[in-house]
Amino acid sequence: MKIEQMGKAAVPFAVFAARWQEEVLIHKKASTKATIEGHIKNLLMPAFGKLAVGDIDSEPVKAFLNRLVGKLSAKTISNVWTDGAHHVEFRRCLEIRDRRAAR
16 A cells, blocks of 8 residues: 555555654654654554544543553653654655655
């Protein structure tokens, strides 16, 4: 499944996360990379893996983060939120790049 064949909002989070790891995560130091890979595999993928990127808005994210309260430390929850936010920023950068290329 190629991302270019689908609208960006229809891309499953699992596909998007794999691309993000290939293009962004490889530039992180090994310990950071290992931590983020764990967050993606153990937390983000079970919660969002099958959802289309465009369907992930504040409501499911808030519910996801609330489910982590009491299971993980506040610092870890904050880090997981930051990891997810990096995915969103990467998506925005791709969309900007694609709009510029279409001109």
